Amino acid sequence: MSGTALAALASADIPHRVLRHGPVRSVAEAADALGVEVPDVVKTLVVRRAEQDYVFVLVPGDRVISWPKLRSLLGVNRLSLPGADEARSATGYERGTITPFGSRTAWPVVADERIRGRTITLGTGEHGSAVALDADAALDALDGTVADVSDPEPPGPPGP
Incomplete structure (x- = not known):
């Protein structure tokens, strides 16, 4: 696990478990490798509000950002994902x-x-690992804003 992320978790005094896994190509693969449900694999997305102004958005693994909801919450007309x-x-x-x-x-x-009240997994700053922790403790430590900012993941293409 990234020394920086681990130090930040320790400093925040948040109980957590480091979970190691091999390479994964999707949230579903990550959930399987970690032994958790897909919604508990929380994606951390970096969203640009303006030049050099970002926000982290935490979304359950089975959902996607709802851009209209997020723009409304943040009071902006435009948001984007940086490269x-x-x-x-x-x-x-x-x-x-x-x-x-x-x-x-x-x-x-x-x-x-939707992540409130759950044990979730988050990235650790390095590939092949995640950290499991209480979502409420993490959000309290991060002074996070909690709101409805997601929509269900659109269905994938039909199988063969």
Whole structure:
């Protein structure tokens, strides 16, 4: 686990377990590898509000950001996802490993309301690992805003 993320969790005094897994290509594969349900694999997305102004958005693994809901909550007309290099520059983490814990800058956190009351997994700052922790404790430590900011994941293409 990233020393920075682990130190931030320890500093926040949040009980957690580090979980190791092999390479994964999807949230479903990550859930299977971690032995958890897909909604408990929480995606940490970096969203750009303006130049050099970002927010972390935490979304359950079976859901996607609802852009209209998020724009309304943040009081902006435009949001975007930065490219991989920009996200890494803003957070210090590569895509697929991003966590609000230990980020280069402590950007605001918005969490979908569906993660409350659950044990979730988050990225750790490195590939092949995750951290399991109480969502409410994490949100309290991050001073996160909790709201309905997601929609169900659209269905994938039909099978053969």
